[in-house]
Each structure stands twice: as structure tokens, then as C-alpha cells.
Amino acid sequence: MSAENNGTNPIQWGYSLENHAEIMQPCLEARGTETLLEIGSFAGELTESLLEWGTPKGVRISTVEPLPPEELRGVVSRHPELTLIEDTGVGALDGLDGLPDTIIIDGDHNYFTLTGELDKIAEMSGDGPLPLLMFHDVCWPHERRDTYYAPDRVPESERQPLGHNCTIAPGNPGLSDGGLPFEWAAAHEGGPKNGVLTAIEDFMERRGGLRLAVIPVFFGFGVLWEESAPYADAVHASIAPYDRNPVMERAEANRVALLVRTHQDAQTIREQNQRIAQYEELLGRMLQSSALGIAERISKVRQKGNPIFTRQEIQDTLDGK
Numbered sequence: 001m002s003a004e005n006n007g008t009n010p011i012q013w014g015y016s017l018e019n020h021a022e023i024m025q026p027c028l029e030a031r032g033t034e035t036l037l038e039i040g041s042f043a044g045e046l047t048e049s050l051l052e053w054g055t056p057k058g059v060r061i062s063t064v065e066p067l068p069p070e071e072l073r074g075v076v077s078r079h080p081e082l083t084l085i086e087d088t089g090v091g092a093l094d095g096l097d098g099l100p101d102t103i104i105i106d107g108d109h110n111y112f113t114l115t116g117e118l119d120k121i122a123e124m125s126g127d128g129p130l131p132l133l134m135f136h137d138v139c140w141p142h143e144r145r146d147t148y149y150a151p152d153r154v155p156e157s158e159r160q161p162l163g164h165n166c167t168i169a170p171g172n173p174g175l176s177d178g179g180l181p182f183e184w185a186a187a188h189e190g191g192p193k194n195g196v197l198t199a200i201e202d203f204m205e206r207r208g209g210l211r212l213a214v215i216p217v218f219f220g221f222g223v224l225w226e227e228s229a230p231y232a233d234a235v236h237a238s239i240a241p242y243d244r245n246p247v248m249e250r251a252e253a254n255r256v257a258l259l260v261r262t263h264q265d266a267q268t269i270r271e272q273n274q275r276i277a278q279y280e281e282l283l284g285r286m287l288q289s290s291a292l293g294i295a296e297r298i299s300k301v302r303q304k305g306n307p308i309f310t311r312q313e314i315q316d317t318l319d320g321k
Contacts, residue, residue, distance in 0.1 A: 013180075013259065017106050017136045018045040019218040023242055024134065025053050027223060028102060030234035031132045035100035038063040039089040039117065040107035040136075043071035051079045062100070064092040064107070088153070089117040099124050099131055106136040110146035110186075112158040114199040122207060130207075132225050132235065137196050139220025140170055140256060141180060144195035148184040160186035160194055167267075169260050170253070178264035200224065211236070213243040217252045283314050 017024075028036070036054065041047045041063040054061055062083035065072055076084050085092040089107045093099075105117060114135075121130060137143070145168065146160045162184055169179030173189040186194055193199075197214075200222060204210045209228060213236075215221040225235050242248065293311065300306075 014218050014255070016042075016045040017104070017218075017221065018049050020136075020215060020221040021046070021049045021053075023215060023221065023239070026238045027132075027134075027235055028053075028059075030238040031102055031225075031231050033059055033102040033132070035060045036062070036102045036104070037092075037096075037100045038104045038106070039092065040105065041065045041068075041072055042106075043069055044075035046104075046106075047072070047082065048075050048079070051075075051082060055079070055081055060100075064089060089113065090120050093117065093120045093124065096124075102132045102134070104134045104136075108147075108149050108153070109137050109142040109196050110148055110154065110160075111193045111195060111199045112146075112154045114196055115203065118199065118203045122203075129226050129229055130210075130224075132223070132229075132231070135196065135200065135222035135224070137219045138200065138214055138222035139197075139216050139252065141168055141185075141219070142195060143197040143220065144191075145189040146186040146194055147182050151184050158193070161188065163187045167263070169264075170256055178267050179260045180263055197222070213239045215239070215242040215248065216244060217248040217255075220252075280318055283318055287311060287314055287318075 033054070036050065036059055038047060038050065038061070042065065044063070047061075047063050050059075050061055053059075060083075061081070062085060063072075064085045064087060066086060066088050068076075068084060068086060072084070076082055085095065087095065089105065099121065103121065105114065107113060107117065118133075121133070125131075141147075148154060148159070148162070151159060151162060163175045163182070163186070165181070165183055166175045166185055166187075167177070167179040167181050168185055168189075169176040172179075175185075175187055189195075193202075197220075200212060204212060204224070209226055210224055211227050211232070213223045215223075223235065223239050225232055229235075
């Protein structure tokens with residue numbers, strides 16, 4: 001993607017997990033990652049970063065994206081060592097011969113989808129240990145609110161009541177009049193089976209013996225590992241300074257507030273421009289009307305040669321004079 005539009009650009013959403021690369025990579029090294037699966041790569045910003053980090057170390061990397069955009073296909077063409085799996089997360093896991101030692105999950109951000117992926121990973125792990133698991137969007141807005149790329153992939157009974165082409169804002173548990181736009185989002189925040197972090201917490205309760213670190217910036221980065229794993233202490237030492245760091249929490253709250261305000265201001269400007277376009281179209285039609293000429297002449301007579309308006313004034317206004 002271009003520098004103006006990529007997921008790490010500070011004036012954009014900052015949606016890419018690549019924003020956490022400097023924290024993620026030491027954690028991967030603490031794990032001793034040798035095989036890595038990325039579920040949800042979108043345009044491939046993080047994917048390319050992982051390849052640059054992992055290829056010299058011999059790390060085998062696969063990425064999952066059901067509908068790969070051209071940017072991701074470009075990453076694949078530049079890195080023949082990368083395996084691209086065009087499937088959903090559960091579908092991709094079903095097709096594996098065995099689990100990688102590390103899995104990054106940044107797919108569809110809803111409880112049902114993530115729960116299905118986590119339960120599939122647990123099933124494939126059997127009595128053995130889980131892979132090291134990493135997640136994006138464990139903080140607002142997906143923390144306690146589902147969003148959907150394709151709602152029809154989720155059974156209706158498992159979907160939250162939906163808002164379509166809606167906006168949401170922090171502090172508002174419903175849908176807002178302005179804020180971050182989503183095509184499909186849960187109409188309400190919170191409650192059971194709603195949100196990414198909720199799915200992770202429920203999985204932890206079912207599984208037991210797991211520890212979660214939350215890095216509360218750029219929509220939240222989560223790291224989940226088994227407390228009994230031989231690398232547990234090393235991963236904890238790598239991630240501990242950032243886990244629920246209060247400075248990061250305040251910085252993220254400020255960033256999100258500014259991001260939401262930017263979208264609200266942009267929406268206001270769009271609405272104003274639409275009204276201006278309507279006014280210009282109306283004035284243009286008025287200039288073509290013979291009735292306006294008659295009204296101008298009548299006004300000129302009544303105002304003793306100084307009409308309230310003239311056609312030329314309207315034309316000058318349209319011309320920006």
C-alpha cells in the first residue's frame with residue numbers, strides 16, 4: 001500500500017498489526033518460533049515484516065486470507081517462500097497436517113468466528129500444548145463489540161443484532177451519530193458472546209492454565225500462552241513492560257478520540273458540501289427561470305432602482321466572486 005494509505009500511517013486508522021512489530025518480534029524470539037501461521041493478513045503489511053524478520057532465521061511462514069487483495073498478492077510474488085492459503089481461519093486450520101508453534105489471529109472480529117478458530121486449535125492440539133497465540137483488536141472497538149466482514153458466514157442465531165453502514169464512538173454502547181464507520185457492527189457493545197476479548201476470556205476459562213497479556217495501543221495486541229510452557233517465563237519477560245501499561249492506555253484513548261473526531265469532522269464537511277451543491281444547483285435553475293427576471297424587474301421598480309437582488313449577484317455568487 002502507499003505510504004499515504006497504509007495501516008501504520010499515523011494520520012490514518014493505524015489498523016495494521018504491523019504497528020506492534022517491535023514488541024511482537026522479541027516475543028516470537030522468546031518463544032523460539034520456527035513455524036508461524038497468520039490468520040487474516042489483508043494487504044500484507046505485517047506479513048512482509050514477518051518475512052523480513054523470519055526468513056533469515058529459517059522461520060516457515062504461512063498466511064490466510066479468503067479474498068486476497070492485490071497488495072497481498074504482490075507480497076506473495078516478492079516472497080516465494082511465503083505460503084498463501086485462500087480460506088477462512090477454520091478452513092485453513094482444517095487443511096493443515098499439524099499446528100505451527102505460533103499463530104497470529106487477526107481475522108473477522110467477532111465472537112463466533114474467533115471462538116471457532118480457538119476451539120479448532122485446541123482440538124488439533126489434543127493433549128499437547130497450545131501454540132503461542134497472538135491477537136489483534138483486543139481493545140476498543142472490537143474488545144466487547146462484534147463486527148463482521150460477511151455476516152452471512154455466521155449463523156443468524158450466533159450473530160448480534162446488527163447495525164449496517166453505521167458509526168460507533170467510545171463511551172457510547174449503542175450506535176453513534178458519528179465516529180468510526182463500519183459496514184456491519186453489533187448494535188450494542190457488551191454482554192455475552194460479543195467481542196474479541198470476550199471470546200479469548202471465555203476460551204481461557206474453558207481451557208485453564210493460560211495467561212494473557214494485553215498491549216493497549218493501536219486497538220490492542222494480545223499474547224496468550226500456557227503458563228506451563230518451557231518458554232513461558234521468557235515470553236512474559238519480553239511482554240511484561242507493555243502489559244496493560246497505563247501510559248499506553250491513556251495514549252490510545254487520546255488517539256482514538258482524535259481519530260473519531262476526525263471522522264466526525266469529515267462527515268460534517270461532506271454534509272455541508274452536499275448542501276452547498278444543492279444550493280448551487282437550485283440557484284443555477286433559478287437563473288434559467290424567466291420568473292426570476294420578472295421578479296428582479298419588479299424589485300427594481302419597488303426599490304426605486306435598487307433591487308433587493310439581481311441575476312448578476314446570483315451569478316457572481318455561483319462563480320465565487
